[in-house]
Amino acid sequence: MFTEIDTVTLDDPAADRPALKPWREKTRTRGKSVNSANGNRETRTEWVSHVRRIRDAQDQAAFAELFQHFAPRIKAFLIKSGSDAALAEECAQEVMATLWHKAHMFDPTRATVATWVFTIARNKRIDVLRKQRRPEPEDLGWGPEAEPEQDDVVALQQETAQLRDAMAALPAAQRELIEKAYFGDLSHREIASQTGLPLGTIKSRIRLALDRLRHAMN
Amino acid sequence: MSTEIKHHLTDDLLMAYAAGTLPEAFDLMVATHLSLCDHCRARAESFEAVGGCVLQEQDGTANMSDGSLAATMALIAKGAPIAKPVRAGCSVLPAPLQDYVGGDVNSIKWRSIGMGVKQAILPTTSEATARLLFIPAGAAVPDHSHNGMELTMVLQGAFSDEVDHFARGDVEIADEDLHHMPTADFSEDCICLAVTDAPLKFTKMMPRLFQPFLRI
Numbered sequence: 001m002f003t004e005i006d007t008v009t010l011d012d013p014a015a016d017r018p019a020l021k022p023w024r025e026k027t028r029t030r031g032k033s034v035n036s037a038n039g040n041r042e043t044r045t046e047w048v049s050h051v052r053r054i055r056d057a058q059d060q061a062a063f064a065e066l067f068q069h070f071a072p073r074i075k076a077f078l079i080k081s082g083s084d085a086a087l088a089e090e091c092a093q094e095v096m097a098t099l100w101h102k103a104h105m106f107d108p109t110r111a112t113v114a115t116w117v118f119t120i121a122r123n124k125r126i127d128v129l130r131k132q133r134r135p136e137p138e139d140l141g142w143g144p145e146a147e148p149e150q151d152d153v154v155a156l157q158q159e160t161a162q163l164r165d166a167m168a169a170l171p172a173a174q175r176e177l178i179e180k181a182y183f184g185d186l187s188h189r190e191i192a193s194q195t196g197l198p199l200g201t202i203k204s205r206i207r208l209a210l211d212r213l214r215h216a217m218n
Numbered sequence: 219m220s221t222e223i224k225h226h227l228t229d230d231l232l233m234a235y236a237a238g239t240l241p242e243a244f245d246l247m248v249a250t251h252l253s254l255c256d257h258c259r260a261r262a263e264s265f266e267a268v269g270g271c272v273l274q275e276q277d278g279t280a281n282m283s284d285g286s287l288a289a290t291m292a293l294i295a296k297g298a299p300i301a302k303p304v305r306a307g308c309s310v311l312p313a314p315l316q317d318y319v320g321g322d323v324n325s326i327k328w329r330s331i332g333m334g335v336k337q338a339i340l341p342t343t344s345e346a347t348a349r350l351l352f353i354p355a356g357a358a359v360p361d362h363s364h365n366g367m368e369l370t371m372v373l374q375g376a377f378s379d380e381v382d383h384f385a386r387g388d389v390e391i392a393d394e395d396l397h398h399m400p401t402a403d404f405s406e407d408c409i410c411l412a413v414t415d416a417p418l419k420f421t422k423m424m425p426r427l428f429q430p431f432l433r434i
Contacts, residue, residue: 060291063291064287067286067287067290068287071282071286071287071290072279072280072281072282073273073274073276073279074273075279075280075281075282076276076278076279076280077272077273077276079280080276085280088280089282089283089286092282092286093286093289093290093293094293096290097290097293097294100294101294101298101299102298110263111263111266111267111270112267112270114270114271114273114274115263115266115267115269115270116270117270117273118266118269118270118272118273119266119269121273122236122237122238122269123238125238126238131343132241132242132245132343133242133245133342134238134245135242135245135246135248135249135250135314135317135318136249136314137249137250137252137253137259137312137313137314138253138312138313138314139313160267160270160271163267163268163271164271164274164275167268167271167272167275168275178268178272179272179276181233181234181237181239182237182268182269182272182273183272184237184238184239197268199261199264199265199267199268202263202264202267203260203261203263203264204260206259206260206263206264207256207257207260210256210259210260211256214256
């Protein structure tokens with residue numbers, strides 16, 4: 001089933017820089033059409049401002065909209081990971097509460113809101129379902145930080161939209177394999193390097209954000 | 219900070235870390251490496267983006283019960299959980315390891331395993347084992363091979379084996395086919411984090427006899 005479909009090339013550090021510039025120009029020109037052509041996509045970029053409204057004004061209306069969209073997805077994700085419905089419900093509420101409390105830590109130049117919510121839900125699953133601690137890398141999100149550039153936010157959100165489109169375009173069997181790997185019922189060998197997802201550009205974007213953060217800290 | 223790291227983690231380890239399906243000991247290895255290596259951190263975060271897409275686009279959602287939003291607001295009103303104190307950066311042990319050791323290198327509770335080599339087993343779930351290894355400058359760890367996968371990351375000093383030379387942040391990934399005898403550089407004592415998903419097999423008789431007692 002998995003033959004030589006080429007590949008993520010995340011491994012090559014040298015691939016970082018060259019990919020960046022041409023890509024950046026491309027997204028700039030693409031920006032407007034994406035927003036007008038695809039309402040869904042626009043909605044998803046909007047979640048960033050919802051999180052900011054929670055961070056800056058404890059905005060309960062913004063939270064209610066986020067809750068309505070994400071809580072049923074978190075609950076479904078946990079059920080597919082082996083939880084019963086009652087525990088999944090409880091965990092989904094806790095994940096959403098964490099989103100509220102950690103709104104100030106969300107960095108939209110490194111993740112979409114969906115990605116960020118996924119990481120919180122994943123950690124909840126490890127804690128509650130697998131009863132394991134979750135070691136996390138050293139936090140870079142402290143110290144004096146400027147508000148991120150809007151261009152960088154939009155670029156990351158758009159790249160993730162491209163990733164989503166690429167996943168939607170995968171043959172069903174491959175997409176199912178990826179989903180199972182993330183729901184936790186499958187080993188990851190082979191999946192990572194053979195799905196041909198456009199992860200290289202996202203990686204470059206995140207790398208740039210990390211470099212900036214390191215620079216700001218020094 | 220991470221420019222000198224030559225030996226990185228594989229895509230399948232980073233994807234499994236992002237998905238949250240690794241044994242705890244391997245999570246600890248990945249988190250420690252990512253603390254030193256922005257290249258792999260960016261790769262791991264892009265695998266998290268795949269997870270975000272899976273969460274977002276999955277077939278079917280599960281209805282929340284009536285009153286779940288109000289229940290969540292009540293949960294929020296109880297206040298944020300107490301944040302962990304941030305450990306100081308720029309030490310020998312990156313923050314995730316310090317959480318397991320309870321401090322930096324001075325807090326490691328070493329046990330001798332012979333010939334100057336010392337180890338400290340870290341408290342993780344039993345599916346896999348994480349331990350810190352201390353190899354005196356110029357000394358070697360006995361020749362051994364592995365039943366499963368062994369990852370070794372340098373935290374201080376450096377070592378060489380049949381494969382290459384490994385310095386701070388570098389990860390050696392060894393499987394069943396590799397027999398190796400890591401030897402520390404002469405310049406400095408070497409401290410490594412080593413993670414295995416099965417016990418090591420020593421090639422020489424004596425270490426094999428001791429293996430059940432030493433848990434290596």
